[in-house]
Amino acid sequence: MTVETNPLLTPSPLPYAVPDYGRIRAEHYLPAFRQGFDEQLAEIRRITMARSMPTFENTMEALERSGELLDRVAHAFYTVSSADATAEIQAIDEELAPLMAAHHDAILLNAALYWRISQLHAQLGVLPLEPEQRRLVERWHREMTLAGAALDDEAKVRLTDLNQRLSSLSATFEKNLLADTNELAVVFEDPAELDGLSAGELSAAARAAAERGLDGGYLIALPLFTGHPALAVLTNRESRRRIMEASRSRGSHGGEHDNRAVLSEIVALRAERAALLGYPTHAAAVTADETAGTPEAVERMLRDLAAPAARNAETERAALQQLIDETEDEPFPLEAHDWAYYTEKLRTARYDIDTAALRAWFEAERVLQDGVFAAAGRLYGLSFQERPDLPVYHPGARTFEVFQEDGSPLGLYVLDLYTRDSKRGGAWMNEIVSQSALRGTKPVVANNLNVARPADGEPTLLTLDEVNTLFHEFGHALHGLFSDVTYPHFSGTEVFRDFVEFPSQVNEMWMLWPDIVGAYARHHATGEPLPSDVIARLQATETFNQGFETSEYLAAAWLDQALHALRAGMRIDDVAAFEANALVDIGLADPAVPTRYSSAYFAHIFAGGYSAGYYSYIWSEVLDADTVEWFRENGGLTRANGERFRRRLLAVGGSQDPLEAYRGFRGRDAEIAPLLKRRGLDV
Template identity: 60%
Template sequence: MSDNPFLRASDLPYQLPDYRRIADEHYAPAFDAGMAEQRAEVEAIVTNPEPATFENTVAALERSGRILDRVSTVFFSRASAHTNAAIEALQAEIAPKLAAHRDAIALDPRLFARLRDLHERRDALGLDPEAHRLLEKLVDEAVRDGAEVDEAGKSRLRELNARISTLSTAFGSHLLADTNASAVAVDDPARLDGLSSGAVSAAAGAAAARGRDGYLLTLVLPTSQPALASLTDRPLREELFRASVERGARGGDHDTRAILAELAALRAERARLLGFRDHASYVAADSTAGSVDAVRGLLADLVPPAVANAKAEAAELQEAAGDEPLQPWDWSFHAERVRRERFSVDTAALRPYLELDRVLHDGVFHAAGALYGLRFAERDDLTMYHDDVRVWEVSDDSGPLGLYGLDAYARDSKRGGAWMNALVSQSRLLGQRPVVMNTLNIPRPTDGEPTLMTFDEVTTLFHEFGHALHGLLSDVTHPRFSGTSVPRDFVEFPSQVNEMWSLWPEVLARYARHHETGEPMPAELVEKLVAGRAYGEGFATTEYLAAAVLDQAWHTLTDDVPTADEVQDFEARALADAGITLDTVPPRYRSTYFNHVFAGGYSAGYYSYIWSEVLDADTVEWFTENGGLRRENGEAFRTALLSRGGAVEPMEAYRAFRGRDPEIAPLLARRGL
């Protein structure tokens, strides 16, 4: 234990975890030590004979659990981005222990009594606005966690939380294993006709990485696989599509249906125990939406026009398909042909102009510099958990801010999708500056080949960097409010706003250059790219709304939860009831591989992307009206929103920035609704 690197703060810059010293055997004892330390710290708080004060109760609680925080952030980022058998085994073991640890603190009546006493005296305590909000938040969270439930209820609550944590971990592990096992092997290179040379190279590299000959089409997390837009071999398209949609539903060791059905049932029971009708109501009560009715209302308003647009697109694609009936594995392929004919944009022709390093430095970093005055210096001396991860020191005119890491490439040890992690959260109370990471899943080219991106991957990088900015530009006192610690249906707002700069003319002109010649993307190609991005919104909106509807359907159940064998029938009924019955437009995620809601933090919250997009589209309009990529605009957004994290009520922050409530019209125009 004396050599365990988690027992004290790292002495590396910005307390970057010292991955050179961290080994798998350090995690379990550090978790045990961290939980023991925090239990002792909380015990000292609740047994303090002095009357409760903000300093000896709230601030002391905020300072507690430093070892646990250090090991948790490192371990769970590893579990998502670079797992192995030892980490997966420990994750399954530690999940219920952590749930029990959290419950021991949240359900301690002595702690709640001190917090409630302070809350009753809050107006006489002379607190600053952030401290005042923190005290209110802690009391609200305690009540939501079950502090006012009777002892029998608390006992059952502990059981439920432990089991839910175990099942969520199991869902993620099963899905990762099945996603890896479902990769489609191709022996004949002729079958890969239509793929770019870079995509073929990546498929060869994926096969070689597993010690196989030929090619391997690995799967990304959503239903629609990128290769479906290019492959001319229709049977191979069907094979790839079926491999995607059958994940978690084929029986065997990696089937997820029993897990998700039990999760839905236990979440429903927990919500009732806490005084809510269902899990969705429990989640909505702590969101900017406020209620399930508000969420349903938004989805119900958007579904009919989205489906109408998708049906119109389907009719157009059927004409392109000719005599063969349009199938879901044909949609992307024919949509790409129509886009190419209508806008003369071949997405494969864009890739030579979208090289990763140039997109990052001359696109993402350039926009952040123009808006917020940020500068990025790569730190080759700082290492992370994998050689793929690169690290930059970030500063502005005031001095150093923190570190930014990027883990760009897909690998079998990484779950699908893209996300942001905070390895160290900014806090003046703790004297911490932020260390944040973006993780992507771009196919790795073979050695010596450039990393050429699709434009969707470019957009994803800008999006995830928006989350990173939320963490890097945080300027709060208390760690509870740092960076992205905001309601789930608000957290996507800054990241979606940051997507706008991917197509902003000044930014695009800098990064969209041919990787061999340095020539800028031709103006006519840029014009067609911009015009072409608006094509296909019927499909994109409908597949997203279908997934959001499924999420709400699972989490508005009160009892009579479907069994594992009834999962697909339940899905079909839920989509039909919502008016989404297009066989050619499957949900972006089917239940059996809906990692966001059954293993991630988005249960009953997947609607938040479209909810946040209302704010995003309205904000893009503000930037456009005010001259776009200007430092004054960036500073206004930074001051009112990015720097405040959860320290202010989100919609108050939005009104402070925009001067009014958000309007939905810009979103409807953007999505052709």
């Protein structure tokens, strides 16, 4: 293809260099990737073949300028492959996975490039570099060393083979999971089986069924995690059981989409790769370059939290069982598919809050405009203007231009709210264009959620959890939008994995901030605000059911660590038995409190970037809870507070050590007490 026939081969002429998705077709991607590979490797050769001794300009800056075409194509493609993975896009993804792995290895394992960077690294004490330049040398040297750049040629060949195979397996895992999640969506014939759903939820289920040709039926799609929002409201116990059983069987019930052999091979190959790199386990290799430092530090924290979490979950279970015994004509032992339903009954009894009924106050557009955007306006001076004139990768996505307080343009924000069969589960943020002063690019970031689309003409009403998710993911978006770095290596969310969730978790605090929730939480039909006493009761429930929620999360985090604590030569033959033993070890083997993700559908660690790093959510929450305390102590939602948080933490991306940046913001290291209090683990 030529630049005339392939729009990916030249920089986009559109505002903010947003990809021209109106012209891009699936067949454009692979040729553009191949040209991107060739161009960057040629740029690397020019760096390594230079006759002059290494300088920051001829090595580091040249390295950061390299690969612009590849970066542009990759950002455009991976946005689509996660949010609109048609069969054609999936086939490209599978073919591309080993090619990308090989290309990264060709750079990270390049001996000549490593030598040049090592020369600069050895002179850091005397080179006249700016702080961001100094850190760039440090990070590239560290990352290449950890990637295996110092290995001999034979070891590098094996490492490259491992990386390519692992990349292919991850693509297969994700493809299997998407297919199985779609196939196992639960179909109901009688609306009575879905008693408890609102009219809007029922219409969404009918619409989903009709889109699959199941006219007259009702389809309940499965989220990424083990549970399901519908479990909290469905009165029919058998319906709840069917949904939970379908969710938990994904990737592990036999057939062409079974992920057990795939994940077993991934774990074994990661262990072999770690040994090749000089680490005892994959977990050790991963945490060596995170703020945690070692898997032992992660284990200590998880074990310290697991015991009180399990104790609190047992107390919650007793209360739920008592409720069943007192209210059901024929009492039964509490099971996993019952927990959410009776939790909501108990919440209503204790706090007079029906979370399902709250949806009427959470109309999606008002939550976005008067909640998420309004909080960003108050805190950071931002404003948002929709840009329907700009092309998007799917008709369901919307683009907003973001402006700073002085009216100057900051970047673009894309929101893709609704679920569809071609979109992977869960919620996430990704960058479509990364900010870099060196390259002259402004940020374009996207948030994806999986909210059920109601019937035409009906409002989109969010659950309380979905409102929280929107605030959370927008926190990631702010991290990308506020990036103010020179080098693309440090842009936006390019930070340590166990730090990346921190800004997004902080942004959740504004969801129930009095004057924010008072503005967006209005009844979709009457405009009546959510009563202040209801908001107060919601705030009072902060520790309610935290035994369960903390336990299910910790179980998944521990499972991730256990899988990646295996040494080279070890293999998992029975995934279910391995999981059971791991959960017994951590004291979280409670059948009524299943792990948030079981191995066969644990996309975070087998198809995402969280392998041996799922602990990072609660590791980051220590910083988050401590930061929330700071905001409360210093006046809350003020421009001065927002500016401090933005400049000292969000804007710096990966250009500073994150814990040093946090100390600069807070004036000290984070303390764990606010987290323990938040989760009810301080008693």
